[in-house]
Amino acid sequence: MNSSVEAHHIISELIDHVETVVVGKRRVVKLITVALLAGGHVLIEDIPGVGKTVLVHAIAKSIGADFKRIQFTPDLLPSDITGLTIYNQKNAQFEFRPGPLMGNIILADEINRTSPKTQSALLEGMAEGHITVDGVTRELPDLFFVMATQNPIEYEGTYPLPEAQLDRFLLKLSIGYPDRRDELSLLDRVPDHNPLSNLKPILSVDDVLYLRRQVASVYVSKEMKNYLMDIIQATREHPLIALGVSPRGTIGLLRAVQAIAFIEQREYVIPDDVKAAVPYVLAHRIILKQEAAYENREPLSIIQEIISKTKVPVSLKEPIE
């Protein structure tokens, strides 16, 4: 995979591939691909039964990498996911048994069902790229991609993720109900076997790492960086927002925007990329003031408002020569 043409080809193939399993969710699939290429993690929040797990599973299976799934439950302990050191009686030594977190692609199912203690073990790995077990720091593999799902926190038996931890997800998505037409086609082809089992890996770990390097080299002009900063700044100055987007969020936004441009087969970023990324990258990173609740405002609507009020750089004002 040397030329960029081939890279783009592979990406669209990946997206098509996943779509055969999850019908009518191309947008979500694309966004997850964005996170994968940008080197971030994804949090999918939605009601049960819309296909979160299947979707994530399909993506994981399309990449020929070490795939681990962790089903979070209230009684799950940190060592259950990080792995633990046990005493090997055979050679009379303590040896480390890696937990499911040591894989390339992690499906953290229902992440908000477990206790904050276990959540933070996962989140350390997501942020730092390594985990600490029994005082020993162990590196995670180069490709470490967490896709977490959670039920909306209003539902029974959940532990909401703290803000600091939400910040570590590059994107927060929701899937939503499929269209009527899509759902009809879903009914038509309720398979007699699990479609996931047919999926073949399309990308290798090396491919993903190569694509990530490509994404990082997507050109972002000065105007575009200023445009990003305008939006970030606006979240910090908005009267209804108590806590604006952190610099981590800014970097995340830049990566996401680059990835979107890359997926759109461009080697440069345009304002439309930013507009496409901002709702998913920023909405979960802001904390609203109490007043927002009185006005019935959601973070997403405020982010949309900011986008709709920020001037787009188009270099049209310079004098015509």
Place this chain on the structure above:
Amino acid sequence: MNERPFSRVITAIIYALAGFLLWLCARPLIELTILNSQSLLVIFIVVMILMFYLRMPNWLCAIVCGMLVLHAMHHYFFYTYPILSADWLIQLGEGISQNIEYLWHGQPTEESDLFSAFLFFLLFGLILFAIRYWLQKGRLVLFTSLAVLSGVLMDTFTVYDGSKTMIGIVVCALLLLSMWKWKNFPLKNTEKKELKSGFSWIAATSSIIAVIVVLALLMPKPESRWAASSDYLSGFGLSLFQNGPFFSGNQRIGYDDDDSRLGGSIGMDQTPLFTAAISGNPGYWRVAHKDHYTGRGWSNNEPFYLPASAAKTLASNLSLYEDQTKTNKQTAVLHFSKASPAILPYSGEPMQITVPGKQLKIEQTTGQVLPIDEKRVSSEQLAYAEPVYQTSILRKATSESDPEIIREHYLQVPQDLPDRVRALGQRLTAGHTNRYDQVKAVVNYLRSSRFRYSTEQIPRPSQNQDYVDQFLFDSKVGYCDNFSTSMVVLLRSAGIPARWVKGFTSGEFQGQVQEKVNGKNMDLNQYQITNADAHSWGEVYFPGSGWVTFEPTPSFSDPSQFASASTNNDSEGSSSEQPSGSSERAQSQQDGAAQQPEKQPADHSANKDSDQKKNASANNSPGVGMNWFRIGWIALIVLLIGALAALVTRKKWLRAIYRWKIKKNPLHSTQDFRNGYRLLLRMLELNGVKRLDTETLREFATRVCHQNNGNALLLLTECYERIIYMNDNRIPSMSAERFHTLADQLIADEPNAHPQERLNKHKEK
């Protein structure tokens, strides 16, 4: 975002109504004051309101407003100057600074009409800006109530009858308010409903207003409580408001033989008396001089007439100039109107006065020429000597060489002349050694700002008061009689022979006419002299030069021509008959800084008050001043019309320019592409499709492509994006032909249909 589809029209109507309302309110001011030119005010309002409507920035409006104020000042006070000259600006600046000084020293009564008018226009400009502010902020209730209030005040406290204007103001104010209200009404969802509601709104409000007006007119109205409210108020010191220098009164004045008792106000009357077609420079028209000052006025001696049929008698009896005064022979033809009294005015030293079919006589002591039957004549032909005084010679004159007869007649002052007048006369002349400078000192003293020129509210001297003393030390305000009498008396007090002359100023220039003089056709400059041009001035005797005219009244300029030594030869060479006096202009080189430039008539008829005209003076000959003025005006109007036309048709020609520029674009570089793309967007904007600031190019392009059912803009946008977001400055990825094809596609579907309609059509699809 959501604007009423024709909200610009409503705004235009609101602005127009506001301008009209202001005009209604300002009209009484114009009619009551000397600023009696409606058109100027209309231009002022129209230009400013138009600029406000077009949302011109405030600084630009302020500049234009300042220019309009200056133009108004030029119109009223300096119209004889070319509008593009700096002279009048300097004079204006001096006048204003002088008046500010008076104000500073707490002498507000000293301020001149120039200053009042200047302040008036400045205030008017400020009011216009206030209106802009009110219109922008929606303070229309304040504006309209102030307008109504001003109308009421004008009607009540001035002589202006505002009953009709009041109706106009109220109707206009109500209309304005209703339009405003409607403009701010919540929007209806479709244009059709919008239009319908607009019509019903207008119909409803205008019928309500009509009903109110009709009811108000039909209602019984109580008689005014005050017999005449304006009289009532004048008792409270508001009289200035009606009779101040700024307002004209009702007295009449004309030429009057009786000067035995001077004083009191005079009125201005524009009745034409005669026209004078002259070959020389415009000079004063002399009717008579008076010798004997009584302390109240100039006495009427028993007339002693001599028949004056022969030229010889005339010359010997009316001799004004002696050998050392150079003269130019000139011709004049006068035609008298029916209103004229029986007078035969002359200019300079008459050599021959001819009235067809009439014998003439000369009054010896006054130099007055009359027909023998003392009846009005219809025309008069005059050959006269126009003097050019030699300043250098005048400066040599001293009191020693005065002939005895002159000393006997022209040094008379009444026995009971107050000492302070005498002392003043001696003090003023004390510093100067020669007669000319002494006279100039007195003249300059009278022309200084100590005294104010006015024809209104001039107190009559009391029974025992000396006329000159009252003016010089008491009232310090007066008109030509005060100034000229004072000058003569002051000079006589200082031992300088002088006499008082009455007649007319040179009048108003009317144009060139052809007159038959002694069987020859001559081109002459014709002047109109009215009752308001009646005037008096002084003559001073200079041994060797004769009687020299001096003008002591401020705001009148000296008609005499003084030649300094350097221009002597010129004036000699150009003596004899000179039709229009172009070379004489050289002679009118004035000496002395205090000497005002010679007054020249100008093409102007709007200004009714001749006294104001005397403020204006010019160095140029009538033709030049007039032409500059005309050219300036025409150029201004043409420019304005051109600008307006350009503004109205700007979409058309901008489109044409853009189209041409796009066609011409060679697309050699990315810069070319950028320019081309930007022009395309501007073109779309002209067609009513505008990109929002928060819209990305692609979103905009998608929108446009949806409307136009093509993807030209989208393709162009992709290329443009590559250039600006990639900083890709290599050759554009699009070929020139492709660009032009796409551009043509984009511009081709020009908005024959309104973009809104097209959008609707699209929705229907």
